Each structure stands twice: as C-alpha cells, then as structure tokens.
Amino acid sequence: MKFLHTADWHVGKTLKGRDRLEEQRAxxxxxVRIAEEQQVxxxxxxxxxxxxxxxxxxxxxxxxxxxxxxRRAGAEVIAIAGNHDHAPTFDAYRPLMGVAGITxxxxxxxxxxxxxxxxxxxxxxxxxxxxxxPFLTPRYAVKAAEIMTNTPAENVRAYDDQIRHLVDxxxxxxxxxxxxxAMSHMTCIGGLFGGGERTAQSIxxxxxxxxxxxxxxxxxxxGHLHRRQALPAHCPxxxxxxxxxxxxxxxxxxxxxxxxxxxxxxxxxxxxxxGDPGR
Numbered sequence: 001m002k003f004l005h006t007a008d009w010h011v012g013k014t015l016k017g018r019d020r021l022e023e024q025r026a027x028x029x030x031x032v033r034i035a036e037e038q039q040v041x042x043x044x045x046x047x048x049x050x051x052x053x054x055x056x057x058x059x060x061x062x063x064x065x066x067x068x069x070x071r072r073a074g075a076e077v078i079a080i081a082g083n084h085d086h087a088p089t090f091d092a093y094r095p096l097m098g099v100a101g102i103t104x105x106x107x108x109x110x111x112x113x114x115x116x117x118x119x120x121x122x123x124x125x126x127x128x129x130x131x132x133x134p135f136l137t138p139r140y141a142v143k144a145a146e147i148m149t150n151t152p153a154e155n156v157r158a159y160d161d162q163i164r165h166l167v168d169x170x171x172x173x174x175x176x177x178x179x180x181x182a183m184s185h186m187t188c189i190g191g192l193f194g195g196g197e198r199t200a201q202s203i204x205x206x207x208x209x210x211x212x213x214x215x216x217x218x219x220x221x222x223g224h225l226h227r228r229q230a231l232p233a234h235c236p237x238x239x240x241x242x243x244x245x246x247x248x249x250x251x252x253x254x255x256x257x258x259x260x261x262x263x264x265x266x267x268x269x270x271x272x273x274x275g276d277p278g279r
Contacts (some may be wrong), residue, residue: 001261001263004258005046006031007239008224008242009049010051011024011028011055011059011063012051012052021058024244027243029067030243032073033173041122041128042078042119042121043070044078044183045077046185046240047081047085048082049082050084065080067102068102069102071162076119077133078102080132080135080184081134085135088106090107105224108134111170116130121179127179131167131217136163159206159208164208167184167213174217176216179263182217184222187208188225189207189210191210191231191239192229211234213234217235218262218268219236220238228253228256234268254273
C-alpha cells in the first residue's frame with residue numbers, strides 16, 4: 001500500500017500579528033495535489049492540525065475543506081489530536097466526519113473502540129491495521145495523586161510505563177498478513193526539535209523512547225517535533241515535520257510530505273520525501 005504522512009499544520013498560526021492563512025492554504029493545497037497525483041491509499045495526519053484549541057472559523061473552514069479534498073482524492077483520511085488541538089472537539093465531530101469518510105481521533109481509545117482502525121488499500125486490497133494514540137499529558141497518563149507526590153524522575157518513569165502499556169495494547173493485534181501502522185503525537189527521546197514546539201509539553205516527563213514501538217510495525221508516523229527526521233528503533237519511526245515553517249527558528253527546516261510504501265511482508269521501504277510544500 002501507499003500512504004502519505006504529514007503533521008503539525010498549525011492552521012491559524014499568526015506571527016507578530018501577521019495572518020498566515022493564505023500561506024497555509026497554499027501548503028495544504030499542495031498536499032492535496034500530492035495525494036491526488038500519487039493516488040495514495042491513505043493520508044495520516046499525526047496531530048496539531050490547528051495552532052489553538054479555539055481556532056477561528058476561517059481556520060476551521062480551511063482544515064475541513066482540506067480533509068474533504070483529501071477524501072475526494074480516494075484516500076482513507078485519519079487525523080489525531082495533538083497538544084495544540086482540542087481533543088474533545090475532535091471526538092464530538094467524529095460521527096459527522098465519519099459520514100464523510102474521515103476518521104478523527106481526539107482521545108485514547110481501546111483497540112476495539114477506535115484505537116485500531118482497519119481498512120483495505122484501494123490499489124491491491126491489502127489489509128491495513130493502524131494503531132492511533134493522540135497526544136496525552138501526564139495528567140491523563142499518570143494519576144493526579146502520583147504527580148503530586150512522586151519525584152520528577154518517578155513521574156518520568158510513570159509516564160513512560162503508561163504510554164508503553166497503551167502502545168502494547170494498541171499494537172498487540174498486529175498480524176503477519178496485514179500492513180501494520182502506528183500513528184501518535186509525542187516526543188521521542190533523541191528527536192531533534194524544529195524550533196517552534198511548546199517546550200513545556202515536549203521535554204522531561206513528556207518524552208518516551210522510540211523503542212516502545214514493536215518490530216511488527218511496518219511504519220510509525222509521528223507528529224509533534226517540527227523537524228523532518230527518522231529515529232533509530234525496532235521498526236521505521238519517522239517524524240514528517242511541519243509542512244511549513246511554523247515559527248521563528250524554523251526557516252532552515254526542510255518542509256516535505258512523506259510518501260511511504262509498505263507490504264505485509266516488508267517494513268516501509270519505498271519511503272521518500274516529496275515536494276517542498278513549505279516553501
């Protein structure tokens with residue numbers, strides 16, 4: 001199967017009072033064009049579609065129209081909430097977007113209740129399993145009482161343990177005859193920052209090792225760090241980076257969309273960065 005991995009659109013972001021909606025519109029239009037030209041089976045959007053939990057009406061309109069255009073291109077469209085998004089709103093609109101063939105996931109879900117999304121690739125009918133884990137703060141991953149009484153090091157271990165447990169539960173059903181994918185919005189230890197991330201929600205107790213993902217995953221699509229990069233792990237683990245420079249300090253980042261091919265028998269091997277939609 002062939003799919004497109006993108007993340008960290010941050011639609012609605014302004015810089016020093018300057019509206020950037022037209023820039024964002026051009027970039028997302030380029031992503032739609034790539035999906036159409038490449039005839040991808042799926043588009044995976046790994047969080048931070050918006051820059052704010054209360055995006056403006058024009059920002060919401062742009063995101064919704066982009067998601068619909070991607071769906072009209074024939075792709076499965078799956079998007080998860082990042083730390084900038086409002087997860088409850090994603091889940092509130094989940095039924096409506098589902099009618100349009102678009103899957104939104106705001107909060108963590110069990111495998112049988114939306115935590116694992118199954119579909120068939122349109123090109124060759126290959127079965128796909130996609131485990132999704134939106135952004136989780138320590139408050140939701142670790143009991144509040146523990147946060148109050150534990151040392152920072154203990155909280156780091158507790159968050160790591162809980163995220164590891166969630167990943168294990170979501171990927172435990174990965175089979176040998178399916179394309180097994182995972183998507184999350186998180187900080188992996190050793191990842192390089194792009195420059196515009198919220199540092200307070202990216203370091204210390206928010207970090208986990210990339211080794212939490214199993215060897216049975218053919219590809220792991222991550223969002224949160226704005227720099228395009230791959231991380232050493234048991235399976236291919238990639239940040240797509242932001243498709244445009246989100247903030248000051250990101251002007252030297254390479255802005256791309258990640259085109260990936262995988263089969264049940266092989267990890268993602270047809271991976272390549274295409275376009276330069278951020279420039």
